[in-house]
Structure formats: structure tokens, C-alpha cells
Amino acid sequence: MDTRSLAVDVRAPSGLGRFGEYGGRFVPESLIAACEEVEHAFRDAWADPLFHGQLDRLLAVYAGRPTALTPAWRLSAELGITLLLKREDLAHTGSHKINNVLGQALLAKRMGKQRLIAETGAGQHGVATATAAALLGMSATVFMGERDIERQELNVFRMRMLGAEVVPVGSGSRTLKDACSEALRHWVSSVEDGYYCLGSVMGPHPYPWLVREFQRVIGDEARTQCATELRTATPDFVVACVGGGSNAAGTFAGFVDTPARLIGVEPEGGAAINSGLPGILHGFRTKVLQDEHGQISEAHSIAAGLDYPGVGPEHAYLADLGRAEYFTVSDAEVLDAVRRLAKAEGILCALESAHAVAWVLRAVEDGEIPAGSTVLLTLSGRGDKDMHTLMELS
Template identity: 75%
Template structure:
């Protein structure tokens, strides 16, 4: 793998002033993390994508087209829901940013609609994607059907079995789902297979990566496409709260796209940013710096530097690394990262369901579990305001929950 820093495309876009969660520039680095570690054959494709995204992101017509799709197709803005009963039980003011209400059932549609529009603009005819929990795969299949593109989704055999409903949804939408039988047969290996396949078809296909990971420009581009979550939540909090902003902003993290999008809306405020990792996939808590899937960040590794397997009850958090911008936010102290074990997740999901009538995804339940723990232990000050992004709904997890009951 080779990292090459290419000259910045001359699109007329000026780089924002240096600051938290700003443009990483042509190097694609957030401090010491990120970059572009890919085979020579993918360097031109990554460079083409960066140039195309910068050009599109500076084009008011592209932004208007995306905003319209997010409104009329994805259902934005999503609601900011006060969790009244659970707030009373915990002695805090808990607000839920409801990405579970977005079309396809998660935040993934925000990123995918942007990348699919970009692919059409670039003259591509096919979308490639990896998926773990299946939500990104469903969103990719949805956007491809909407815009007349073909879709190929790589999914590990383990995830295919535990997320059978989403596999069927993808196929109903016209996508080809390719089982990945190598390695752990989960998200890490699905990403590897998707990258390998992209090498063979870069002229016709766009790799629609689903999180803030991968080679530059993906971590930055996906964060910008998910920024709509944080920007909306900030406006909604300003209207809801006398203080204008919450005391804490909390989101679950695998690769970290819903958290990055949420944090981007509050990075320049006094809100404390908290990312919640699955204990069995906690790259920040237990990882070391290394390179995987084209980027440098914290990864779970053994004593020989080999990437090790992640374990989580939530397929979407079953990834052994974390997006490079999150690694930088951790090192600079702007955000902190905590862990939640599988044993805490289902009780948290059930408690939210039985107090608020909301069945969230197992991924999102990690964030709820940490809030419950922190409130009941006194870590959260009484009646502090806590915003949690519910990244997805729990329909896909019913089989897992039934088995665990």
C-alpha cells in the first residue's frame, strides 16, 4: 500500500480556517491519522473522487438537489424527541435525535444519497458497498433504485445470517448481495472485498463507502454528508433549550459516521462529545495505531501488529478500527470515548422501548446504555441536558432479541 499526497484540485473552493472538524486538505490527515494508503491502481480513483466531491460540494445546484432528496425522499428533518419518562427516571433531560425515522431506518441514507448523486455526476453506472448490520446496504440499494444505478453489496456470511431481513430488503430493491466467506465473515472482511473489487471496475463503478473510514477523501466526505444530523440537531436544540446547546452530545461508534455527523454540529460549542464503542470492538480503548482499509487510526491488534477480530452483539459496531477523525478528536481531548458491553445493551434497549415507545437499533442502544449507567452512577450531573443520536431503528434486530429473550 502506498500513500500519495496529491495536489489540491483547483476548484475554487477555499479551505476553511484551521479548527476542529474542518477540511483536512489534500493530505486527508486529521493530525497524524487518516491519509491515503491504497494500491497504486486506486490512487487515480481516489484523486478523481476528491476532485469531483470538492467541485460538487461547491456547486449550489448539487447542494439544492441533495437537500431536496433528503427532504422529499429521506424525510428530513428528523425529529428531536424529548424522552420524558426516561428523563424523569434518570434525573436528566434526555433528548433523542431520531435518525431511526429517516427513510430506510437509519442515518445511512444521508451519506448514500450524496454519494449516489455524486456518482451520477461522475458518469458512473454502478454502486459498490460494504455492509455489516445491513442498513448501509439497504440505503445503497435504495439510492441506486431511485437514481437508476446498479448496486452490488458485499456482506459477511455471519452478518447475512443475523441480518436476514435486511438482506431480503436489498434484494427486493434490486441489489446483488455477495456473501463474503473469508476471515471473520463480518464487516472488516466485507470492506476488504469491496475495495478489492473496486480495483477491477473503477471506470464504471463508484465505491459508496458507508462510514468515516477508508482512504481520503472518504472520512472527510462522509462526515460532511452526515453533518446534516448535527446541524439539524443544533438548530432544534437552540429552539428547545434555554441554554441553546446540550451539556453532552452522545452517539454510538463503529467506524463512526453517525457520531461524526452529530459531533460536527457541536464541535465549536461547549458541549461534551461522547462516543460509545462496543466493548468487544473498542479500538480507542484497547487498540494501537495502525493502517487498515486505506487509513491510519486506532485498530485492535495483537502483539505482532495483526488486526484482530471485533465482537459485538450489534453487527454495525463489529469493526476493529475507528475513523481517523475520531482518533484525532480523542487525542486532542475534544471528544472522549467510552465502552459498553453486550450485557448492558439489551436491557437499555428494553428500557427505552418501555418508557418511550421507541425500539432503537442495537447499535444505538449502546449510547442509551452509557447514558443510563452515567446517570445512575452520578457521572452525569443532575438535570444536565444530554442529546443522544438514535442512529437506527430496531426492526432488523428482532431475531437477535428474540433469541436473547
């Protein structure tokens, strides 16, 4: 059977919040009720046309949706393919994160919460959370690893300018994994007035599903745009970078029932799908980087937003089904991809997004993408935040 033609139904996980064997809710007793409260509120809101109307209007007049589908004309000519870029870098705050955060912030207000609690790696989710909090008159507390604070100074300044409290996390690897742990701990003591605004398709149920639904606007828009732009209507390949995997999950949601090959691209040093084993992390079961004793291994990526040892449960599920394929690229390939896209198209993308670009460049060279193919690639964010890193490595 050609697994690419499978009609996989991932509209919602099982009643236990499972995508196959992955997902679920593995949290302390003190957070069970909080997760259930979020789930019930989301189900109610997602069935309410008024909520959709509020969110759709904010996405249009505030976030700037729909984002453009940009033909990469020069790079397409160089590669012998048709490459289309879904421009989440053009959304307000500079990435796809605003889609999810506006949805969750509206949900939190509906629930009567006053504070948003968030984790961030590259800082884009933190900036989006601080932005939504300012817009809706809420406060925001953002946990961020000390190592990420050092390499993402601009986004830290942006969060504080927007009125958010940025809490440095000095434990463990001092990156996204540890920021997630501290945010969850803080939520335990703040459930009465605080809402955990999780940034990716991970965490305890209902977050992997909830975040995917708020991000599916990417894939739904892109599918409509591709139908206009492409003679075949559907691209041959749909490509996105994967850390936790929210931009990829949102993009894939628009194409999972088509023959398109769904390609997720992980960093070599954080390849949870390719190198991980089933385990529990941050309240959910997924594929996790771990040692022979089952201890969580540290991930590494030049991109702070992909520096995570696990992956969203839906991605692990799609990989097991064979409906989506996951590859890795090196830091060196990512840096080359940033430069090639910038020089060919005048677009400086985020280091996270450049993982997807790097895979396309290599796949064309290796023949994995045949000449004449059509490729949709989600540019999850812009590269302003990475200029300091790029200057150091140039």
C-alpha cells in the first residue's frame, strides 16, 4: 500500500488524548483538574461560532492573516522545481506562534483567567504571549533557559518591552526543556488565576490537539492558495521544520488527506523521531531522546526553538503510520540554507525554518525530490532574532 495516499483521520485524538500510543495526560494530581478545565473550555469554545468569529477577526486585523504564499522564483530555477513558501515570517511578531497564542489568550479570558504562563526557547512564543497579554489586558510570565536568554537577547528585550516578566531558568541544560519544566511547576501554584499558554503541540492533553487546531490555519490557507497557484492544485511535497512541531502540525493538517508527501525536518542533535524511544516527558508520552537508563538526553540545535529532546505526539503517530516522514539536517547545512535563501530570494528566515530549506536543497541534489516537483515549504519565522548568532558564525 502507498502510505502517502492514506486518509488519516487526526481531527481529534481519542477520549484519553491519545494519538495511537502517544499523547495522554501524565501530570501530578494537582494538575489533572486544571487540564480538564482547559479541555472542557476548549471543546465549548471550539463549538461556538462567536469564539471563532472573535479569533478569525484578530487573526485578520491584528496578526495579518492570510499570510502570503510566495513563489521562490530564483531558487526554483536553480533547483529545477517549483518551490512555494508559506510566509509565517510575515505574521505579526514574526512567526507562526501568534496564531496559537491569540487562540489560547482568548480561551483564557473566556475562562476568567488573568495571567498567561508560558515557556519559550527561541523567544518567539514568549514574544507572542507577551503581545497577546498586552492586547487583552492580561499579565504574562515567561520562563526561558539562561542559555537561550544569552543567544536570544533581542526577543528577551521585546518581551520585557511588552510588559512580560521573563524568568531565567538555570537548571539542567538551561534551554527549552527546562523552561517547560519550570512553567509547569509554576502553573501548579497558579491554577486559580493563571492559564498555561503552551507554545507547541506537546504537553498533557488537550494541548497537543488544542495547539494543532489553532495552528491548522496555516495548512488550510496554504491548501486554498496552492489550488490557485499550482496546476495540480496539491503540491508533491509539504515540508516544515520540527522541534515540538506546531508549525509542521498546522501545515500538515491541511494536507494529511491528500497524496502529498509530508516531510518534517529535525536538527541532527535533537532528532527525537529518528533517534528517540517511547517515553514520558512534560506530561505526555512520545518519542524522547534518552540514554540506556531511560534518562532524558540533552538535545542540541543551532536553533533555540528546536533544542528539545521530544516531539509532539501526533508527529510520532504520523511517523509510525508512515503518513509523514522525518529527516535530519546538520547545523552546517542550516547555515548554508539561510545564506542561499537570503541571496536568492531576499528573505532572511529563522534558523528553525532554515532546517526545512536545508532538507529541500539536499533532497534535490540527492534525487529525493525529482526535477519538476512542486514543493510547499512553511517558513515558520523570520531571522531577525538570529542575527547575533549568524554574525558570530560568519
